[in-house]
Amino acid sequence: MAQLWGGRFTKETDKLVYNFNASISFDKKLVKQDITGSKAHVAMLSKQDILTKEEGEVIQKTLDEILEEVLSGKLEITDEYEDIHSFVEANLIERTGDTGKKLHTGRSRNDQVALDMKLFTRDEIDETDELLKGLLNTIFQIMKDNLDTIMPGFTHLQKAQPVTLAHHMGAYFEMFKRDRDRLKDTKRRLNLCPLGSGALAGTTYPLDRDYTASLLGFDGPTLNSMDSVSDRDYLIEYLSDLSLIMMHLSRFCEEIITWNTNEYRFVDIDDSYSTGSSIMPQKKNPDIAELVRGKTGRVYGALMSLLTVMKGIPLAYNKDMQEDKELSFDAFDTAKGCLALFDGMLKTMKFNKENMRASAAKGFTNATDAADYLVNNGVPFRDAHSIIGRLVLYCIEKEKSIDELSLEELQNISDVFKEDIFEAVNLKTCVDKRLTIGAPGKQAMEKVLNIYSEYLKK
Ligand code: ARG
Numbered sequence: 001m002a003q004l005w006g007g008r009f010t011k012e013t014d015k016l017v018y019n020f021n022a023s024i025s026f027d028k029k030l031v032k033q034d035i036t037g038s039k040a041h042v043a044m045l046s047k048q049d050i051l052t053k054e055e056g057e058v059i060q061k062t063l064d065e066i067l068e069e070v071l072s073g074k075l076e077i078t079d080e081y082e083d084i085h086s087f088v089e090a091n092l093i094e095r096t097g098d099t100g101k102k103l104h105t106g107r108s109r110n111d112q113v114a115l116d117m118k119l120f121t122r123d124e125i126d127e128t129d130e131l132l133k134g135l136l137n138t139i140f141q142i143m144k145d146n147l148d149t150i151m152p153g154f155t156h157l158q159k160a161q162p163v164t165l166a167h168h169m170g171a172y173f174e175m176f177k178r179d180r181d182r183l184k185d186t187k188r189r190l191n192l193c194p195l196g197s198g199a200l201a202g203t204t205y206p207l208d209r210d211y212t213a214s215l216l217g218f219d220g221p222t223l224n225s226m227d228s229v230s231d232r233d234y235l236i237e238y239l240s241d242l243s244l245i246m247m248h249l250s251r252f253c254e255e256i257i258t259w260n261t262n263e264y265r266f267v268d269i270d271d272s273y274s275t276g277s278s279i280m281p282q283k284k285n286p287d288i289a290e291l292v293r294g295k296t297g298r299v300y301g302a303l304m305s306l307l308t309v310m311k312g313i314p315l316a317y318n319k320d321m322q323e324d325k326e327l328s329f330d331a332f333d334t335a336k337g338c339l340a341l342f343d344g345m346l347k348t349m350k351f352n353k354e355n356m357r358a359s360a361a362k363g364f365t366n367a368t369d370a371a372d373y374l375v376n377n378g379v380p381f382r383d384a385h386s387i388i389g390r391l392v393l394y395c396i397e398k399e400k401s402i403d404e405l406s407l408e409e410l411q412n413i414s415d416v417f418k419e420d421i422f423e424a425v426n427l428k429t430c431v432d433k434r435l436t437i438g439a440p441g442k443q444a445m446e447k448v449l450n451i452y453s454e455y456l457k458k
Contacts, residue, residue, distance in 0.1 A: 003081075003082045003086055004082070004085070004086050004089060004090075004104075004109070018082075021082070021319075022079070022081075022082050022083065023082070023083045023084075023322050023325065024077065024078075024079055024081050024082060024083050024084060024086075024087060025079065026325050026326050026329065027083050027084040027113075027116075027325055028077040028084050028087070029120070029325075029329055030084050030113075030116040030117070030120055031067065031070050031077065031084055031087075031088070032067060032071075033115070033116040033117075033119040033120050034084050034085060034088050034112070034116050035063045035064075035066065035067045035088060036119060036216070037112060037115045037116055037119065037195060037216065038059075038063055038088065038103060038112075039059075039060050039063050039064075040195070040212045040215040040216050041103070041106075041107055041195060041212060042056050042059045042060055042063075042103060043056060043060065043211075043212075043215060044207060044208050044211050044212045044215070045102075045105060045106065045205075045207075047208060047211060048205070048206050048207065048208055050105060050106065050205055050206070050207075051102055051105070055099050055102060058096055058099050059092065059096065059099060059100060059102075059103055062092055062095050062096050062100070063088070063092060065095075066088060066091050066092065066095075075091070083109070083113075084116075085109050085112055085113065089103060089104060105205065106196070106198065106203040106205035106207050107195070107196075107198065107203075108197075108198045108199035108200075108229070110197070110198070110199050110200065110229040110316070110317040111194050111195050111196065111197040111198055111199075111225075111228060111229055112195070114194040114195075114197070114228060114229050114231070115193065115194050115195045115216075117232075117235065117324065117325070117328075118190055118193075118194065118234065119216065121190060121234060121235060121238055121328075122187060122190060122191070122217075124238070124332045124336075125183050125186060125187045125190075125238060126187075127336060128183060128242070128245070128332075128335065128336060128339070129180055129183050129184075131336060131339040131340060131343070132176050132179055132180050132183070132245070132339065133180070133456070134339075134343055135176055135339060135342065135343045135346070136173060136176050136177065136180075136452075136456060137456060138343055138346050138347050139169050139170075139172055139173045139176070139346070140173065140449075140452055140453070140456060142165070142166070142169050142346070142351075143165075143166040143169045143170055143173065143445075143449060143452075144166070144449060145166075146164060146165035146166045146169070146351065146353075147164060147166045147442050147445055147446070147449075148164065148428075148442065149164050149165035149166065149351065149353045149356060149357070150162050150163075150164055150356065150357045150360050150427050150428065150431055151163060151164065151165050151168060151266065151356035151357070151359065151360055152356075152359050152360040152363050152365050153167075153168070153365070153440075158363075159359070159360070159362075159363030159364065159365050160365065161365050161366075161368055161369075161430070162360045162365040162366065162427045162430050162431050162440075163431065163440040164431055164440045164442075164445070165351060165353070165356065166440070166445055166449075167439075167440035167445060170445070170448060172248065172252055173452060175248040176245070176248060177455070178244075179241065179244055179245045179248065182241045182244065183238075183241055186234060186237045186238050186241055189233075189234060189237065190234035190237075190238075191217075191218050191219045192213070192218055192219060192220055192221065192222045192223075193209065193212060193213035193216055193218035193220070193221050193222060194221075194222050194228035194229065194231070195209070195212050195213070195216070195221075196209035196212060196221060196225075197222065197225035197226075197228035197229050198225060198229075199229065199316075199317070200225060200226050200229055200230075200315075200316035200317060201225055201226070202225045209221035225316075226315050226316040227315075227316075229316050229317045230313065230315055230316045230317050230318070230321065232306065232310055232321060232324050235306060235324055235328055236303065236306055236307060236310070238328075239299070239302050239303040239306060239328065239331055240303055242299050242302075242303075242331055242332070242335040243296075243299050243300050243303050245335055245339070246292075246295070246296040246299045246300070246334075246335060246338065247296060249292050249293075249296070249338055249339070249342050250292065250293045250296040252342070253286075253289035253290070253292045253293040253342070254289075254293060256269070256286060256289045256345075256349070257286045257289050257290060257293070260286050260289075264355070264359070265352055265355045266351065266352055266355055266356050266359070267349050267350060267351055267352060268349065268350040268352065269284070269286050269288075269289070269345060269348075269349055270345070270348035270349060270350070271284070272348060273288050273341075273344065273345040273348055273349075274286060274287065274288075275287040288341055288342075288345050289342075289345065291338075291341075292338045292341065292342055295334050295337075295338055298330070298331070298334055299331045299334055299335055301327075302327040302328060302330060302331035303331070305323075305327050306323075306324055306327060306328070309321070309323045309324065357427070360427055361401055361403075361427060362401060364392050364395070364401070364402065365427070365430070366402060366403070366425040366426075366427060366430050367388050367391075367392055367402065369424060369425055369429070369430045369433075370388045370391065370402055370421070370424070370425050371384040371385050371387075371388045372384075372424075373417075373421055373424040373425070374387060374388070374414065374416050374417075377416045377418075378416070379414075379416055387413060387414045390413055391405075391410070391413050391414075394409070394413065402425050403422055403425050403426065407419060407421075
């Protein structure tokens with residue numbers, strides 16, 4: 001048991017207590033951030049003449065060595081240390097003696113861990129953003145290839161109006177674009193440096209907090225030391241960002257699972273992203289989509305857990321906050337894994353364009369356009385709605401679609417119908433005429449694609 005305290009204790013810590021309290025098994029993930037933060041702290045201490053230049057250099061060099069050895073596997077982070085901070089400091093002291101003992105001057109593990117977690121989260125945000133950008137590129141490509149791929153658009157999971165695959169994919173483009181925006185926002189708010197806040201009340205040493213903040217790429221120091229050591233808002237915000245990303249992925253997965261059924265056959269998930277059944281030889285299951293949908297619950301869980309952990313904590317640092325780590329690390333990895341897997345699945349998925357079009361043709365998705373035809377020929381919309389309602393009923397009886405009726409049959413229902421009704425209810429016409437920005441008409445979609453193309457270049 002190597003720990004950083006003990007002077008005021010007369011008894012050894014109970015073994016179970018020690019294990020319950022220790023965080024090394026999971027905070028070892030922060031080794032890089034911990035050493036980066038310590039190096040900046042030491043650089044500042046030297047600059048401020050709190051440590052000599054030589055002492056600073058020895059500590060910095062040794063910290064580099066420790067990190068290198070950990071990364072290469074030469075030095076193992078074992079359970080004999082309470083946490084990652086103790087591990088780094090103990091190893092430093094072992095190698096540099098009294099010089100190493102000066103590292104923690106003007107610092108507490110409270111501001112240290114607050115910094116480590118912020119640095120870690122900041123990198124995570126960047127990685128997640130890259131994955132989102134990759135996914136957006138995949139979606140963009142599918143959009144470009146499918147401006148003319150007609151499919152039914154649904155409301156209530158009932159066929160509603162014809163759209164295109166490009167348009168449907170564009171909805172997800174918007175969602176993931178907003179997700180990236182949220183990440184940017186979270187990162188901006190996160191980017192203030194807590195180092196130098198001490199345990200809770202700052203320190204009496206003449207620290208230059210602006211300097212450490214700038215060394216570590218922050219926009220500046222945090223402005224209240226009590227808040228600095230007990231703020232986990234940025235983690236909650238990021239978990240909420242991840243929850244939204246997962247919610248979007250999960251909705252997308254739900255659609256893919258539906259589209260992949262025998263009943264729809266809109267898509268074929270590639271063999272490399274499907275799994276089989278141990279008993280039913282015919283099965284090809286969309287397990288990856290189902291797992292992503294399922295793991296969404298896990299990420300929501302992390303968000304709810306941390307909100308609950310934080311709700312009763314008085315100022316300033318309390319040990320409850322150590323509970324932020326395992327659930328965050330798990331949620332971070334889960335979301336990144338899901339993004340990568342989902343992107344791969346989408347890239348390799350085959351869209352059965354003929355089935356999509358046939359489904360749109362069968363489901364009276366052009367009924368609104370038929371009503372609009374009557375309106376354009378002088379029938380008030382409410383009357384047109386009711387006429388087309390009767391027309392649909394007739395079609396259902398005859399097992400035909402609107403465009404499969406003869407002009408005579410159409411005119412039996414309303415004498416307003418003329419030959420040009422067939423052009424008006426043609427699915428391509430129905431889509432092409434929807435030209436307001438944001439609608440599926442090709443020219444409208446092309447404008448949007450130009451905006452997306454510029455966006456993806458940034
Ligand atoms: N392992 C702790 C955490 O994750 C580090 C801070 C410990 N501070 C303390 N005063 N015990 O929160």
